[in-house]
Amino acid sequence: MSSDNSIFVGNKAFMNYVTAVVMQFTTKDAEEVVIKARGKFISRAVDIAEVASKRFLDGKVEVSNIKIDSEEFENKEGKQVRVSTIEITLKKKE
Amino acid sequence: MSSDNSIFVGNKAFMNYVTAVVMQFTTKDAEEVVIKARGKFISRAVDIAEVASKRFLDGKVEVSNIKIDSEEFENKEGKQVRVSTIEITLKKKE
Numbered sequence: 103m104s105s106d107n108s109i110f111v112g113n114k115a116f117m118n119y120v121t122a123v124v125m126q127f128t129t130k131d132a133e134e135v136v137i138k139a140r141g142k143f144i145s146r147a148v149d150i151a152e153v154a155s156k157r158f159l160d161g162k163v164e165v166s167n168i169k170i171d172s173e174e175f176e177n178k179e180g181k182q183v184r185v186s187t188i189e190i191t192l193k194k195k196e
Numbered sequence: 197m198s199s200d201n202s203i204f205v206g207n208k209a210f211m212n213y214v215t216a217v218v219m220q221f222t223t224k225d226a227e228e229v230v231i232k233a234r235g236k237f238i239s240r241a242v243d244i245a246e247v248a249s250k251r252f253l254d255g256k257v258e259v260s261n262i263k264i265d266s267e268e269f270e271n272k273e274g275k276q277v278r279v280s281t282i283e284i285t286l287k288k289k290e
Contacts, residue, residue: 144239168262
């Protein structure tokens with residue numbers, strides 16, 4: 103799958119992300135869309151997946167896979183920090 | 197699976213939940229533990245699953261299933277509200 107079908111969740115307005123997901127399936131005819139988030143945005147990613155698949159694309163799209171993982175990185179103070187990540191794959195129903 | 201093996205994530209200190217998960221596998225010898233959360237606590241549930249399985253029970257336990265869903269309920273003002281939920285199942289490795 104091309105990375106064009108990934109949506110990375112951050113600080114923008116909630117409906118921006120929902121619209122982006124819905125547009126991928128409708129106007130761009132994507133087979134799959136992956137919603138990605140880190141840290142505190144994970145809850146939002148789940149909300150986006152739920153609202154997009156159940157309110158806007160009900161019966162047309164379903165959650166096909168969910169992965170969680172951790173990333174380690176160095177913060178400004180040079181300290182090693184761990185952050186959780188999520189990837190939620192939505193897939194067009196047959 | 198008995199509901200004794202479910203841990204519902206809320207406002208308590210982070211390490212309380214991690215310890216509860218680890219204890220289920222170690223002192224109670226559970227085969228599976230389900231970490232459940234709603235709304236903003238979803239990010240925390242993912243953190244707890246990651247820290248428990250990778251830092252404390254590395255090589256012994258893995259994420260075997262993740263489910264997301266929505267619940268509808270009526271708030272104090274009588275308005276219908278939707279909240280996302282997550283269930284992360286950790287399983288003892290063979």
